[in-house]
Amino acid sequence: MPHIENSPEHATSQTSAQPSAGLLDTRYQVETPEGIDLTLRPAGLVPRALAYSIDLIIRGVVMGLMYLLLGMLGKLGMGLGTILLFLVTWWYMVLFEVLNQGRSPGKQWMGLRVVHDDGTPVGWPASLTRNLLRFVDILPMGYTFGILSCLNSPTFKRLGDIAAGTLVVYREEKPQPPILPEAEAIRAPFALSLKEQRAILGFAERANGLSKERRIELAGIIAQQLQVPAEQAEHRLNGIAHSLVGPR
Template identity: 50%
Template sequence: MSPPLDTIRFNETPEGVDLGLRVAGPVPRGLAFLLDAVVRGALYLALTLLMAFAGVGLGLMLLGFFLLEWFYPVLFEITKGATPGKSAMGLAVVHDDGTPVGLSASMIRNLLRVLDFMPVLYGVGLVSCLVDRDFRRLGDLAAGTLVVHRERRRPVAAIPQIASRPPPPGLDLATQQAILSFVERGPRLSTARRVELAEILTADTGHRGPAAVDQVTGWASWLARGQG
């Protein structure tokens, strides 16, 4: 089986269908965190002014800050699938089987932000993301969740009209899906990236450079026409 393309993780549903999830790395997650920090900052300011005008005590104000800090992400994750920052970055939180995140999982992943934040600025969480193949921080590992890129509906890409070439025998389903995904995504990739990914898929055949791209495209044409 070939290595997965980029950060796509495949999960098999009970119906036997492989669901591809493109997990989000530290950079988009960090940008989403910064956007959420801006939103929370605005909410803190609004809450402070509101409570000041209402003349409430310090205890109620601290309670309001506590609820905002800890339940702001939970509320948005269980109702929208993502906080405003994650939504702006096209991200969503899901269970590791691809199903929408539930209340208990969202609570666990967000309460464990205390550990991920240590010793400062999410140091532990960043290390965890970098060493885990699915970029999960400790909260995600404990809750069984993933942060993934939301798939936007795009027109189905046509397989280039080139001569079909039978792929190597015995390819498993995941590799066949990777071949088709490579060709469908081709127009959005640079030439160098297409070559890099094609050479992963043709590692056993020895094709390199543009020849690898042509080889994989021929395989995709064969598979798309149901000849496999």
């Protein structure tokens, strides 16, 4: 597995990463020093182009409104407009990427974000590099170099991403906590193995989809171990499930 050289700002967190092989949809596998595998989904050319188009429209609207207002100030307004054009052109993306978890408004709309190659949040040096080199990706016209670079990269990197060591990936949604039947959290009367904990949680999570008779039947299997009558075992299991999940 190839090794990634990290930028100075996160050099202490060394990881190895590579695109997953043998999958129809691209995955980018990152292994942390703790041995935890992270899977990132690089965004392709089309969603990235749509995100950039949204940002371009937003910047155009902002600049249009500001020029209308600044036009009332005559030459002073023209000078301020030039400064504003520079700031919006070069700092719009950087500020949003660094201060908004790698997401410009367009990327946020499309469910994308920018990260370092090792999956860590993008920082100032990397964001500045990838956005300053955008003028190279634009050459010779219509983002030709950038498009060719994306199409030839297994992780859809444009030249700015290659230089900065960044990826544009899909933002993973946080999993919703399971909905458990109402019950007061109680501790199990005996030590539970990991397999038993999973079984109890699985029972509680599926309870709403099971008939009452089936729930009683399943819970009754371990009623004796729970030290309760069979008809009370279901409620006891739900209470143990709540204690395993913890307060929410």
